[in-house]
Amino acid sequence: MFGLTDRSWLWIAxxxxxxxxxxxxxxxxxxxxxxxxxxLIIAIGFLCQNAGLYIRGLAVGGCPLGNTFEIFQFTxxxxxxxxxxxxxxxxxxxxxxxxxxxxxTLTAGSLAIPAWxxxxxxxxxxxxxxxxxxAALALxxxxxxxxxxxxxxxxxxxxxxLKHKNLSGSFAFLPAIRDLDLIGLRLLGAGVVLMTAALxxxxxxxxxxxxxxxxxxxxxxxxxxxxxxxxxxxxxxxRLIAQRLSWACVVLFVLALLSLGPVNSSRNPLxxxxxxxxx
Amino acid sequence: xxxSSPTLFLLGASHRTTPLELREKLALTDEKMAxxxxxxxxxxxxxxxxxxxxxxxxxxxxxxxxxEAIERLQDEFCGFQGFAPEDFARIRKHVAGPDVxxxxxxxxxxxxxxxxxxxxxxxxxxxxxxxxxxxGTVGPILNRVFQKAFQAAKHVRTETxxxxxxxxxxxxxxxxxxxxxxxxxxxxxxxVGAGDIGEKTAKAFQSRGAGSLTVASRTLGRAMxxxxxxxxxxxxxxxxxxxxxxYDIVVCSTAAPHAVIxxxxxxxxxxxxxxxxxxFIDLALPRDVEPTVAEFANVFLYNLDDLAKITEENRAARxxxxxxxxLIISGKAEQxxxxxxxxxxxxxxAPIAPPLKPSEQV
Numbered sequence: 001m002f003g004l005t006d007r008s009w010l011w012i013a014x015x016x017x018x019x020x021x022x023x024x025x026x027x028x029x030x031x032x033x034x035x036x037x038x039x040l041i042i043a044i045g046f047l048c049q050n051a052g053l054y055i056r057g058l059a060v061g062g063c064p065l066g067n068t069f070e071i072f073q074f075t076x077x078x079x080x081x082x083x084x085x086x087x088x089x090x091x092x093x094x095x096x097x098x099x100x101x102x103x104x105t106l107t108a109g110s111l112a113i114p115a116w117x118x119x120x121x122x123x124x125x126x127x128x129x130x131x132x133x134x135a136a137l138a139l140x141x142x143x144x145x146x147x148x149x150x151x152x153x154x155x156x157x158x159x160x161x162l163k164h165k166n167l168s169g170s171f172a173f174l175p176a177i178r179d180l181d182l183i184g185l186r187l188l189g190a191g192v193v194l195m196t197a198a199l200x201x202x203x204x205x206x207x208x209x210x211x212x213x214x215x216x217x218x219x220x221x222x223x224x225x226x227x228x229x230x231x232x233x234x235x236x237x238x239r240l241i242a243q244r245l246s247w248a249c250v251v252l253f254v255l256a257l258l259s260l261g262p263v264n265s266s267r268n269p270l271x272x273x274x275x276x277x278x279x
Numbered sequence: 280x281x282x283s284s285p286t287l288f289l290l291g292a293s294h295r296t297t298p299l300e301l302r303e304k305l306a307l308t309d310e311k312m313a314x315x316x317x318x319x320x321x322x323x324x325x326x327x328x329x330x331x332x333x334x335x336x337x338x339x340x341x342x343x344x345x346x347e348a349i350e351r352l353q354d355e356f357c358g359f360q361g362f363a364p365e366d367f368a369r370i371r372k373h374v375a376g377p378d379v380x381x382x383x384x385x386x387x388x389x390x391x392x393x394x395x396x397x398x399x400x401x402x403x404x405x406x407x408x409x410x411x412x413x414x415g416t417v418g419p420i421l422n423r424v425f426q427k428a429f430q431a432a433k434h435v436r437t438e439t440x441x442x443x444x445x446x447x448x449x450x451x452x453x454x455x456x457x458x459x460x461x462x463x464x465x466x467x468x469x470x471v472g473a474g475d476i477g478e479k480t481a482k483a484f485q486s487r488g489a490g491s492l493t494v495a496s497r498t499l500g501r502a503m504x505x506x507x508x509x510x511x512x513x514x515x516x517x518x519x520x521x522x523x524x525x526y527d528i529v530v531c532s533t534a535a536p537h538a539v540i541x542x543x544x545x546x547x548x549x550x551x552x553x554x555x556x557x558x559f560i561d562l563a564l565p566r567d568v569e570p571t572v573a574e575f576a577n578v579f580l581y582n583l584d585d586l587a588k589i590t591e592e593n594r595a596a597r598x599x600x601x602x603x604x605x606l607i608i609s610g611k612a613e614q615x616x617x618x619x620x621x622x623x624x625x626x627x628x629a630p631i632a633p634p635l636k637p638s639e640q641v
Contacts, residue, residue, distance in 0.1 A: 158458070162579050167458065168444075168592060176461030178556055238553035242576035 006059070007111065009052030010073060014107040016045025017076075017100045024097035028170045038096040039087065042103075046080045049107070053077060063136045069117035071139060071260050072110035076103040078143020079150075086147075086183070094173050098150040134202035138221065141194035142256060145228065148187040149253035152246035155180040159243050181242075184249065185235060192232050195225045224256045285326055287420060287623040288349055289379040290371060291338030294393050297370045305360055307332045315359055316414055322355060324348025327418040329411035329425065331386070333403045335393055338372070340383060342420050342623050349373070376623075377616040380424060384608045387432035389442060396441040396597045401432055420623050424615065431611040438607060439600040444593030448476065448586045449483035451593070452560045455586075456484070456528050459556050459579060465490045469526040470511075471519055471539060473501050476562045476583075477532025484528065485509060493526070495519050497533070520544040524551030530560045531567035538569045545572040553577070560586070 004012075020041040027037075053073060056064040064070040083099040110116055154174055161171035174180075199221065206213045231248050234240035240248060292305055307315060312332060319328060325348050328341035339356070343349050353371070357364045374382060382391070387404045389396045408425040411417045417425070436442050445451045453463075460466050468489045470481040473496045485492055492511035496502035499515055506513040514522065523529070523544055533539055540559065549557065554577065561568040561582040573580040 162455075162459065163573070165581070165585050165588070167455070167589065168596070174458075176457065177459050179461040181554065235554070241554045244576070 004051075006052045006055040007117075009048050009055065010107060011111055013045045013049035013052060014104060014111060016041055016048060017104040017107060020045065020100035021097065021104050024094075024100060028097070028173065035094075035096060038100060039084075042080065042096055042100055043084060045100075045103070046077075046084060049073070049077055049080070063132050065132075065135050065139060067117055068260065069110045069113070072106045072116070074136075074139045075142045075146060075257075075260075076106035078140045079103060079146040080143075082143060082147050082187075094154060094175070095147075095150065098154065099147065102146055102150060128205060130201055131205050134198050134205070137194055137201065138198035141191045141198060142260075144187055144191035144194060145249075145253045145256060148184060148191060149250050151180055151184045151187060152249040155184060155246045156243055156250075159246075184246070188228065188232050188235065188249065192225070192228050195228065199225055220259050224252070224259065227252055284621075285342050285344050285420075285623050286349075286375050287340075287342055287379050287424070287619065288373070288375045289338060289340055289382055290349060290353060290373050291331070291336060292367070292370045293336035293338065293372060293391070295391070296372065301366075301370065302335070302337075304362060305337045306334070307337060307360075311359075315356070316416070318355055318359060319352070320416070322348065322351055325352060327421045328352075328416050329407055329421055331404060331407040333400065336386075338386075340379065340421060340424070342418065376620075377612055380428070380615050380619075381608060381612040383424065383428045384431050384435070384612055385605075387428050388435040388604060388608065390435075390601060390604055390608070394446060395594070395601070396443075396446075398442050401429075401436075404432075405429065420619055423619055427611075427615045427618075431608065431615070434611070435604050435607050439604045441597055441600045441604050444596050446590055446594050446597070447483075448562070448583070448590055449480040451586050451589050452480050452530070452581070453483045453487050455560075455579075455581060455589075456558055457487075459558050460527060463487055463489045466527045467525065468492045468528045468530065469514070469519070469523075470494045470505070471516075471529060471531045471567065472496060472533030472535075472563065473505055474532030474534065474562065477530050478505065480530050480532075480560060480562065481509060481511075484530075489528070497535075520547075523548030523557075526557070527555070528558045528560065529568075530562065532562040533567050535563070535567060536565060538565075538567055540568040540572070542569045542571050545569075545575060545578060549575055549578065562586075 020038045023041065024038050053064055056070065060066060063074075065074060079099060080103055083095060087095050087099075155177065157171065158174040158177045158180060161167055161174065162177065206218070231240060231245070231252065235245055292302070294302065297305070307330070312330065315330075319325065324344040326342045326344060328339055331338040331340065339352060341349075341352070343352070353367065354364060356362075357367050372382075383404075385391045387401055389398065389400055392400050404425075408417070408421075408429075411421070445454050456463060456466065463484065466484075466489050468481065468484050468491065470477055470492065473494075481492060481494075492506075492509050493514050494502045494506045494509065494511050495514040495516050495518070496505065497516050499513065502513040502516070505511070519539070520541070523540070524547070529540065531540060545557070556577045556579060559568045559572065559578070559580045561580065564583065566582055568580055568582075570580065570582075572578055
């Protein structure tokens with residue numbers, strides 16, 4: 001596409017995400033809101049990331065989830081899709097700022113570590129569209145949990161500002177605490193539903209072909225799913241609320257993110273291929 | 280400047296130099312305003328005029344052919360209001376040329392208001408201009424001056440954010456509730472006690488669209504009386520603790536010598552609504568809400584000192600923006616003056632009386 005490789009597009013996307021973060025920081029320092037500009041820059045970055053992932057997808061003949069680099073890119077992409085949809089609907093000022101920070105970290109970080117993209121496993125879905133769907137769905141739920149972690153951080157900041165009676169400066173741009181709680185609950189519910197669906201789809205394949213199951217990957221994934229499920233049920237029953245709930249969501253997402261690399265590398269050995277795709 | 284061309288002038292009195300009891304005498308009611316317009320319409324030498332009449336000022340913005348015309352306007356106004364011209368001369372503000380524009384911009388931007396940066400004045404200036412337009416008393420010069428002044432005032436407000444941050448305790452409380460609940464349309468407000476400041480806060484909540492209001496007072500009669508005033512419901516005082524969990528915002532302003540909302544009441548109340556925030560605004564002295572309730576998750580407690588501190592911070596933030604606002608206004612006023620000067624740069628103003636010291640006040 002326009003003579004650029006997939007990685008070039010992804011670098012451009014990362015630059016836009018970083019630009020949105022820098023612009024947001026500058027606006028906050030001047031105590032101004034920059035929601036519109038940040039949204040526009042993120043949207044341009046998202047289009048570039050789409051182009052990069054599309055080229056990579058064409059080259060590998062499926063959803064690009066074959067190595068740590070691709071998994072991080074896909075997680076950032078999922079979070080962005082959600083932000084672009086729910087951001088304007090909920091008028092969550094500063095969510096764009098935090099999302100751009102997360103996306104810039106995930107995309108630029110994964111691009112900056114060449115080893116993560118030096119090789120990729122081929123045929124990881126065994127030509128089975130359901131397994132590919134399972135993987136895409138599972139990673140999309142990670143994107144939802146990423147956004148949940150961001151709204152949880154915003155909740156913690158807003159809660160801190162209200163409890164400590166410090167409402168001026170950048171705190172003034174944070175959304176209302178009740179709005180953050182509601183959006184957090186919805187994201188938590190959506191993430192659990194998506195991950196449940198992903199596991200349900202995957203389990204059909206695993207039951208038929210138990211020899212292909214990687215136990216450590218399965219256990220890790222089920223543990224994360226169960227942990228989010230427990231958090232959701234505790235929230236619904238009112239036993240895990242406010243800052244404790246927010247901390248739980250942030251810590252769980254960090255653990256889920258940290259587990260991605262080891263889980264990916266612990267898969268059964270499969271053929272690998274170096275890659276830099278061009279259109 | 281040519282001596283034969285008309286002059287853009289301002290003549291009036293405001294809170295800057297005029298105490299309240301004199302402003303009361305100078306104020307024009309709607310009926311008086313209509314009658315006074317009738318007297319001004321035939322005033323020789325007065326080409327254009329608009330009257331800004333608020334609780335803090337009575338100001339005539341006009342274009343006159345001579346000093347005499349302005350003096351005649353002053354005499355006419357004093358005669359109409361039964362005010363001695365020599366007394367008026369001591370409190371009046373009389374400027375001409377670019378100073379008129381600068382003053383109008385400062386007034387429209389809220390810089391000359393008693394409450395710095397308040398919003399209401401902008402609408403009042405617009406109303407004054409609309410009224411003058413309706414009566415046909417404004418012409419090419421004042422039309423341009425007022426229209427440009429509105430643009431400039433909007434620019435000043437956007438650029439300096441001088442109107443941001445509430446500076447009354449009641450409005451600060453409402454803003455805080457907005458940062459907790461986002462939208463107040465479904466918020467249930469409970470007013471405990473019938474103190475003046477509590478009443479004002481309840482009024483502020485109602486005017487900003489709070490979902491429902493309930494009043495509780497030691498005497499049910501007083502609670503019902505207040506509830507009728509607000510279109511609210513009354514709650515017997517002894518039921519407050521039991522029903523605490525049903526409310527989102529609790530405004531306390533009783534004269535009780537001890538806390539009326541206790542730690543245990545809040546524990547019981549929050550059991551019914553663990554995930555929903557509960558906001559206490561304690562405006563009483565001694566305090567009505569035990570301070571330990573602030574330790575609960577989802578419970579937010581602000582007392583009179585907290586609100587006063589935020590009010591003071593907001594006031595200081597507005598004051599810090601004044602210099603920037605004046606700089607913008609100065610530039611805009613100069614620019615506008617260059618546009619209208621060829622049509623109305625005629626006369627120098629009469630000397631302006633200095634502001635009165637308290638001992639000199641009439």
